[in-house]
Amino acid sequence: MNKVLLIIQREFLNRVQKKSFLIATILLPLIFPAIMAVLVYISVQHKKNATKEVVYFVDDSGFFSPDTSRFIFRRFNGNIDDAKNAFQYDDASYGLLYIPSLELSSPRGITLYTNVSPGPNEVGSMERILEDQIRELKMIKFNIDKKVLDSLNTNVSIQNVNLAGGEEKTSDSNVLFGVGMACGIMMYMFIFIYGAQIMQGIIEEKTSKVVEVIISSVKSFQLMMGKIVGLASVGLLQFLIWIVLITTLSSIVLGYFGLEMPQQQMMNEMSPQSPAMQNPQTLELLNTMSQIPFAYVIFNFLFYFLGGYLLYGALFAAVGSAVDSPAEAQQFMFPITIPMLIAYFGLFTFILDDPHGTISIWLSIIPFTSPIAMMGRIAFGVPDWQLALSMVSLIAGFMLTTWVAGRIYRVGILMHGTKINYKVMAKWFMMKG
C-alpha cells in the first residue's frame, strides 16, 4: 500500500475515531440555530414584558398630546427649571421632556433630560411620537385630508427576474445576501479551524520527536501531504454529515409547520390550505429559496473549501514545522491571517453590496481571498469565465504554497530550540536537499 495513503488513513482515523469529532459534527449544526433562537426568544420576551417608562413633560408650545403606546407621559405643572430640580431627585421616572414654544415648520429646542444616557431606541421612538403629532398638526393647518394622504402612500416591491441562461429566475437580493454571508463566514471559519488543526498536529509530531522516525520511512513532503490530505478528508466527511443532517432536520421542521422542502416545492403542488401558504411574504421567500441552485452552491463550497484549505493548510503546516510550541506559532500566524481578514471584511464592505463590482470580482479571483470572496458572490450568479479563472488560480495558488511550505517543512521539523524568524525560514527555503 502506498505510504502516503497509509498516512492519510492514519490521520483520518485518528481524528474521526475521537469522541470530539462526533460531538462537534452532530452538535455544531444544532448549536448555531439554537443560540440564535434563544437570543431572539429572549429579546421578544423582553420587549413584551418591558414596563413602560414614566416621562414627565413640560410643554410650553401647547401642541403635545400625550401618547401612551410607548411611554407613560405625565404633565408637570410648573416651568422647566422647577421641573429639572424636581426631576433630579426622582428615580422613579425615566426622563423629562421639554417642549419649548416653537414654530411647527422648524421645531427646535426640544430636549429630553435623563439621569442615565438613553439608548438610541428610546430617543428614536420619542422622536417618532413627536414627528407624527407635528405632521398631523401640519395636515390640519394645510387642510389635507388624512385619507387623501394615505392613498398617496404606495408600497412598491420590485420583483427581480434573472434572464441569464434563457430561463426566468426570480430572486430576492436579501435572500442572496443571506446565503452569501452565511457561506462566506462558514468558509472563513472552516479554513481557520482546519488550518489550525494541521498546525497543531505538526507541532505535536515535532515536539514528541516521533517525526524523525517517520521521515526515515517516508519523504518529509509525503508526510506533510499525507497529513494535509488526511485532514481534508475529515473535513469533507464532516460536511457530508452536516448536509445530510441539515437537509433531514429542515424537512422535519418545515414539515412540522406544514411546508414542503424548498427543493421539493418545485415539483410538488403547494397545498393552499396550510396557513403559512396564505402569507405572500413566506411564499415569496420560499419561491426565492427554490430558485437558488443549492447543489451548485454546495459543490462550489466544497471546491473552495478544499482549495482554500489546501492553500492555507500548507502555510499553517510550514509554521507548525518551524516552531516548537503553539505559543510561538502566534506571531507567524498573523501574516497568514491578513489575506483572510481582507476577504472577510471585503465580504461585508464590497462583495455582498456589489457582487459584480470590480473589487468583488478581483477578490474572488485572487487565490488567497477567493475562497471567502467567491462564496459571497456565488449565490448571485457568477459568469463561468470568472469561476473558471478563479478555480484555476486557486489550484495554482495551493500548488505554490505547498511547494514553498514543503521546503520549509523538511528543514523545520528537524530543528529544535532554534530561534525562528522570517530570515531563518527564508534560509531553510533556499537550503538545498
Add this chain to the structure above:
Amino acid sequence: MEALTVNEVTKRYTNHLALDQVSLSIPEQSIFGLLGPNGAGKTTLIRIINQIINADSGTISIFGETLDTKHIGTIGYLPEERGLYKKLKVGEQLIYLARLKGLSRSDASEKCKAWIKKFEITEWWSKKVEDLSKGMAQKVQFISTVLHEPRLIILDEPFSGFDPVNAQLITREILELKNKGCTIIFSTHRMETVEDLCDHIALIDNSKKILEGSKKQVKETYRSNTFRVETKGGFKLSLAGYELLDQQPLEDSYYNSIIKINDGSSPNKLIRDLTEITEVHSFVEKVPTMSEIFISLVKGGKK
C-alpha cells in the same frame, strides 16, 4: 561484504561544514561504534544514511548497492530524541510504523505480537503511549526499530533512559540480532558500551573522521608501552630505558607504579631489572581504554 560504505561524504550547512569528506566502511554482522563529541557531525551522518537529508557530495552504498529509497525497509533507526505518538495505542502504533517501513498489515501485526510477547508486555497492547513510563516507551520504541527485521540497525544512544535491567535486556537483544546476521551501528558517548559491545569503531571530531578500525587494532595503535607494576615497597628507578611515570602507595606497604618502556628495552628486561630491586606482585600492560583514546584524540584535535 561491507554492510555500509560511506565514501567521501560532505555536508555543508549555511554557516558550517557538518561533514568533511567522511569515509567509513562498516563490515557486515559487526557492531560498529560511531563515536564523537557533541556537534561533531554524527547525527548528520546518521540522517544522511537514513535518507532524511541528502549529502552535498559523496556516495553511500548499502550491502553493495547504491543507497536508494528502496532501502528504507533495510534500515532500522532509533533516533536519540525518542518519540512516539502519545495518543496512539501501543499495538496500533507499532503496526503503523512497521507498515510505513513497507510491511503488510498482517505481517506487521504478526511480528508485532511476537515481539510484544518476547518482551513480556502483552498487557500494554491497547494502552496509549502517554500512559506508559519512560522506560516502557523506550522498549516500545526499540521494538519499532527492529520490528521490520532490518539488516542494518542504527541506534543513537540506545541505553539512555533504561534502568540496568532493561539495558541488559536490550544488550541481549542486540547481541542476538548480531548473531542472526544484523549489522548494528551505535552512536554513543558511553565508552563502557563501546568497550563491551563494539567490534569496530570510528571517531568523528569537528566534521572529520579522525580514527577508524577494529577495536583491537585501535587499541594496538594507541598502546603506549606502559606497564602497571604492583610491588611490595616503593622503589626508585634510575635505570636507562625506563621512565617511572607514577607511583602510588596502596595498603600494607604495597605500591602501584606506572612505567613506560622506551625504545631499546623490553618488558622482560624490565621484569628482570625490577626483581633485582623489589618484590614484584603483578605486572600488566596498561592498555588504553576507549575512553582514554577518545579523550586524548578529541583534546588533541582541539589544541
